[in-house]
Amino acid sequence: MRKLSKLLLTITFALSITSSAFAVTVASWGGAYTESQKLGYGDPTAKKLGVDINWVDYSGGLSEIKAQKEAGAIVWDIIDVFAMDTITGCDEGLFVEFDFDKDFPAAPDGTPASKDFFTSMPSKCAVGNILYSWNYAYNSDNVKGTPKTIKDFFNTKKFPGKRAIYSSALTNLEIALAADGIKPGKGGAKIYKALETEKGVQRAMDKIKKLCTDPKGGCVFWSAGAQPPELLMSGEVVMATGWNGRFFNATVGEGAPIVQVWDGQGLDYEYFVLVKGGPDEANAKKALAEMTSTEGLAGSAKYIAYAPWRKSSIDVMKKGEPWYKDGKTNMVPHMPTAPSNTKNYFLVDPIFWADNGTELGEKWEAMKAGL
Amino acid sequence: MSSETQKILTTDGIPLEESLKKAEKKNKIKAFLLVCPLLLFLIITYVFPIGDMLFRSVDDRMVTNMLPKTYKAMEQWDGKELPEEEVFEAFYLDYKKLVEEKTFGKLATQLNYEKNGFKSILKKLKRKMKKFDEGNYKEQIMSVHKRWANVEYWRALKRRAPAYSYSKYLKGIDMYENEEGKIVQVPEDRRVHKILWLRTIEVAFFVTLFCFLMAYPIAHLLATLPMKYSNLLMICVLLPFWTSLLVRTASWMILLQQQGIVNDFFVWIGLVSDDNRPEMMYNKTGTYVAMTQILLPFMVLPLYSVMKTISPSLMRAGKSLGGTPFVAFWKIYFPLTIPGIGAGCLLVFILAIGYYITPALVGGASGTLISNQIAFHMKSTLDWSFASAMGLMLLAGVLAIYWVYNKLVGVDNIKLG
Numbered sequence A: 001m002r003k004l005s006k007l008l009l010t011i012t013f014a015l016s017i018t019s020s021a022f023a024v025t026v027a028s029w030g031g032a033y034t035e036s037q038k039l040g041y042g043d044p045t046a047k048k049l050g051v052d053i054n055w056v057d058y059s060g061g062l063s064e065i066k067a068q069k070e071a072g073a074i075v076w077d078i079i080d081v082f083a084m085d086t087i088t089g090c091d092e093g094l095f096v097e098f099d100f101d102k103d104f105p106a107a108p109d110g111t112p113a114s115k116d117f118f119t120s121m122p123s124k125c126a127v128g129n130i131l132y133s134w135n136y137a138y139n140s141d142n143v144k145g146t147p148k149t150i151k152d153f154f155n156t157k158k159f160p161g162k163r164a165i166y167s168s169a170l171t172n173l174e175i176a177l178a179a180d181g182i183k184p185g186k187g188g189a190k191i192y193k194a195l196e197t198e199k200g201v202q203r204a205m206d207k208i209k210k211l212c213t214d215p216k217g218g219c220v221f222w223s224a225g226a227q228p229p230e231l232l233m234s235g236e237v238v239m240a241t242g243w244n245g246r247f248f249n250a251t252v253g254e255g256a257p258i259v260q261v262w263d264g265q266g267l268d269y270e271y272f273v274l275v276k277g278g279p280d281e282a283n284a285k286k287a288l289a290e291m292t293s294t295e296g297l298a299g300s301a302k303y304i305a306y307a308p309w310r311k312s313s314i315d316v317m318k319k320g321e322p323w324y325k326d327g328k329t330n331m332v333p334h335m336p337t338a339p340s341n342t343k344n345y346f347l348v349d350p351i352f353w354a355d356n357g358t359e360l361g362e363k364w365e366a367m368k369a370g371l
Numbered sequence B: 001m002s003s004e005t006q007k008i009l010t011t012d013g014i015p016l017e018e019s020l021k022k023a024e025k026k027n028k029i030k031a032f033l034l035v036c037p038l039l040l041f042l043i044i045t046y047v048f049p050i051g052d053m054l055f056r057s058v059d060d061r062m063v064t065n066m067l068p069k070t071y072k073a074m075e076q077w078d079g080k081e082l083p084e085e086e087v088f089e090a091f092y093l094d095y096k097k098l099v100e101e102k103t104f105g106k107l108a109t110q111l112n113y114e115k116n117g118f119k120s121i122l123k124k125l126k127r128k129m130k131k132f133d134e135g136n137y138k139e140q141i142m143s144v145h146k147r148w149a150n151v152e153y154w155r156a157l158k159r160r161a162p163a164y165s166y167s168k169y170l171k172g173i174d175m176y177e178n179e180e181g182k183i184v185q186v187p188e189d190r191r192v193h194k195i196l197w198l199r200t201i202e203v204a205f206f207v208t209l210f211c212f213l214m215a216y217p218i219a220h221l222l223a224t225l226p227m228k229y230s231n232l233l234m235i236c237v238l239l240p241f242w243t244s245l246l247v248r249t250a251s252w253m254i255l256l257q258q259q260g261i262v263n264d265f266f267v268w269i270g271l272v273s274d275d276n277r278p279e280m281m282y283n284k285t286g287t288y289v290a291m292t293q294i295l296l297p298f299m300v301l302p303l304y305s306v307m308k309t310i311s312p313s314l315m316r317a318g319k320s321l322g323g324t325p326f327v328a329f330w331k332i333y334f335p336l337t338i339p340g341i342g343a344g345c346l347l348v349f350i351l352a353i354g355y356y357i358t359p360a361l362v363g364g365a366s367g368t369l370i371s372n373q374i375a376f377h378m379k380s381t382l383d384w385s386f387a388s389a390m391g392l393m394l395l396a397g398v399l400a401i402y403w404v405y406n407k408l409v410g411v412d413n414i415k416l417g
Helices: A002-021 A031-049 A063-071 A083-091 A150-154 A172-179 A186-195 A198-213 A227-234 A244-253 A281-291 A294-300 A311-320 A350-369 B016-058 B061-066 B068-074 B085-101 B104-114 B118-129 B137-144 B151-159 B167-172 B193-224 B227-242 B245-256 B261-268 B284-308 B312-320 B325-353 B357-362 B370-379 B384-408
Strands: A023-028 A052-057 A078-082 A126-139 A163-166 A219-222 A239-243 A258-274 A345-347 B175-177 B183-185
Touching (some): A023 A031, A031 A052, A031 A244, A031 A281, A031 A294, A078 A083, A083 A126, A083 B104, A126 A227, A126 A294, A150 A172, A150 A198, A150 A258, A163 A227, A172 A186, A172 A258, A172 A350, A186 A198, A186 A345, A186 A350, A198 A219, A198 A350, A227 A239, A239 A244, A244 A258, A258 A281, A281 A294, A350 B118, B016 B167, B016 B384, B061 B068, B068 B151, B104 B118, B104 B151, B118 B137, B193 B284, B245 B284, B245 B357, B284 B357, B312 B325
Parallel strands (some): A023 A052
Antiparallel strands (some): A126 A239, B175 B183
């Protein structure tokens, strides 16, 4: 009996070692998004490298990983983070700095990784994952006429009804200025230049305030990505800003009468970072390179309408159309990087927000409190 | 007579007193060992974290140690005009060392908390610094970015000089210490914390009040109904208590929204017209309704447990002595329930003051409370020292309320069951 229990103990111990030592843990946002990552590049990478990849959910921010580090028990290897967090985490020394072209494979045609990605990385610790877009959509059952521009989002005379906007200042100030007549310029440079000044910030705040206090308008603030399509479908609001993948999912995946408007939208990025001193840093690095390869990134776009970071992935998708999981939808035109969708847009500037986020956040809350 | 003879000895020759002491000591150790796990638990989960929080909120040694030369050079500076060349030079030398050690990022993060916009100019300085010539650092640094020529940034730098400071607490009430050492308010468009504190207290107060008004009759009914019905009623009270908080909040969202069930019903019975549906969510109404429902059991249960012990004959006696039902209630029944009211109100108020998810989901623009702000600094800005300071302020507020309650009613009068 004693021998048996000893044997059992040894086996469980050995199992726990193998499962922890040869598994890479990735923290991501959960839901349909993690599903797309797991199916698109997680499982193929695991198969190719012969390592297990565990996906855990988290709700963003760096507090968990900072706590893990302070406690001396880091359990995550790779994290899916916002641009701003790659800057903060890199400054805090939480993440590994990359030697970009050495750590990541070149495109199939030989273009080095740094040239294959759409833009440069916000920090040395970041590697691109997806591009998504903050645009607005409306419920075509509840809106008379067709809103076409970002100005229409603020036009309560022509399109009366409540609007849903994001609960913090991020992207709201930008679209307010874009709607107030500032041409975004290349990548939104003009908008951010205006927001550098007190006057520009005030102008943006006033625009939002006007929309929210308008008796024909009014605002609902959303904080979770699933809310905007839901608010539109329930008829609670007539227009909502949101993430294009969620709107796509509601329209194409569920057949809801939701129409997206591609004007004055904010293109934003999602990144991966490698945790310094993670439980299996060596394997994690290999897995990360595989996941962000041309084939890998193209794979996730099969399951969700977020664009791959690599230009060469788009070619893989084009060749494979129809690419969506239902087997009949062409994905490339739905991507936030498609030429027809990028006529008037701005790039969400992580450096600007890393710099001014707290102060603008305070002003934003003070403005909201006065509504 | 010597004292020797007076001592009573036990059979093995040890004085009785000593032997008793020994036995008692043994018992004491045993008792201590028995409570030891609990004591350890309290120290580890309560005393230690709060102590750590307190320390975190005032500890500012990191920045002080990162810029030793700068702060030494700044001692002479009065903070009115831009500092002299020697300050710039000292700062350059300090920062150069940090860049070599690759720890400049932490400094950038910390200084950005103090004054927004520091992060990018420090990074820009790092890039340009490599080409700096020796001497005249003031001009060279100022040419990197115009913000370096702004005295506000140097003042912000100086504010971080002390190794320990209470500035995070001042920030928590929208104040700061200016260059003359006076404590003043931050610009009006940035005063957000005071609004949030007041709103948090207001919401907690009204939720407690509504809970009390609703729970009192329910608890009375529970205590006086025959067992058969009261059990059923008790299940009705407890069932939502056992349901996930998030599920209940989401259900309220379905019920209260403008196209929701409650509004549909109002339109159906003709109370309101279809195109003029009242807004019951994404404002304070929604917060009050959802939070009151969620916290109601915390009021009902202590009230019930106290009311259960009040003998019905007391009310009858009061009435037979000539009191009207109201007088009998007010003079006899109500004072006896005060321990339950105290316990319930304290419980609900303390839970409500730290509430987070429900106001965030149903509260709309006027829904963010101070706990949301604490979470923001924990998760997004990683300014844990400021979050700690606000957390402690919240704790101090709760303790203050406890103290006031103790003065007014007496803590001995709390009864949870």
